[in-house]
């Protein structure tokens with residue numbers, strides 16, 4: 001399951017030194033399954049040859065409104081009508097100004113005027129050009145019309161100066177695109193809370209009890225939730241992952257902190273997916289200073305139970321999904337957890353099996369519902385597992401199927 005499979009993206013490239021980064025973006029979009037139509041301004045073609053984009057997208061590049069090798073010279077709004085989203089990256093000061101005025105003297109302007117799809121503008125320019133009141137006013141005009149203004153970032157600019165004007169990173173551009181495309185997904189208007197990562201239970205200021213969870217499964221569920229249009233909150237135990245664009249992250253450390261955050265966030269949620277690896281036990285006392293070895297040859301920690309977070313989440317109409325990471329009797333052990341925790345669905349996985357478990361990009365999960373129905377998912381990416389779980393959540397919530405073919409809402 002490729003997140004952008006079947007999606008059509010129009011990519012407008014204007015004449016910035018950051019044009020080379022748009023090649024990476026085009027390539028990434030193709031890898032994610034999108035059909036990408038690249039439109040270049042004359043200035044953009046001074047920086048990168050159209051052939052480069054044609055080679056990564058396997059499609060002709062539109063070089064002008066009257067480009068005989070492009071369908072646009074016969075039907076000048078063809079790309080506008082086909083596009084599920086339009087991305088302008090990099091967007092120069094000039095192109096932003098033209099879009100704000102509604103000019104249509106090039107393929108980008110004509111496409112943006114004619115499309116009903118969301119438009120994402122990724123500015124890239126010198127910091128002074130960006131700060132200039134003319135540019136600022138144009139950016140505000142586009143934002144007020146519902147365009148997504150993604151960036152620019154602060155950092156080192158091509159001029160050698162530090163400032164605000166850098167094109168945002170490819171992953172972030174893709175994230176903004178997915179967020180915009182998700183707006184019409186099956187979970188649009190719903191709130192999904194996902195817990196992720198492994199909690200840490202402090203022993204003293206330098207030591208803790210942790211586990212091997214990396215957070216990949218929870219973040220993949222969050223990514224899928226964004227793609228399906230949900231308002232997405234990640235209650236995240238410490239991890240090294242980049243959250244998907246559009247997700248709100250509530251950072252926590254211990255099981256108790258995670259409980260407080262999950263209960264607070266779930267009060268107005270439609271679904272809670274507990275993908276975090278939460279400690280079962282925590283030290284009864286945390287030492288304020290580093291514990292010394294002393295002359296001891298052994299040492300015992302007095303542990304107490306942590307709360308069962310998902311069991312404490314009130315059902316009141318929301319869908320509760322738990323994960324059972326097991327190393328033996330996977331299905332039997334998972335099944336036993338459904339009733340006491342009040343779950344609608346449990347995702348059971350054998351963390352010792354090949355292709356599943358902590359740190360892996362894939363997982364092999366079996367879904368069991370309240371009625372005891374079993375759906376065995378083969379080895380698949382954690383993102384796909386997330387999609388499958390959320391498809392089940394959407395159907396339990398009675399959500400209509402994704403409205404991809406319906407008229408999109410006004411930008």
Ligand SMILES: Cc1cc2nc3c(=O)[nH]c(=O)nc-3n(C[C@H](O)[C@H](O)[C@H](O)COP(=O)(O)O)c2cc1C
Nearest residue numbers: 014015016017041043044092093094095124125126
């Ligand atoms: C080396 C070089 C780098 C440039 N980089 C940028 C840039 O990053 N952002 C920008 O807005 N303009 C930049 N420009 C100026 C634009 O190329 C120029 O305004 C052009 O008319 C933009 O046209 P377009 O928006 O139709 O592509 C650069 C020009 C040169 C010569």
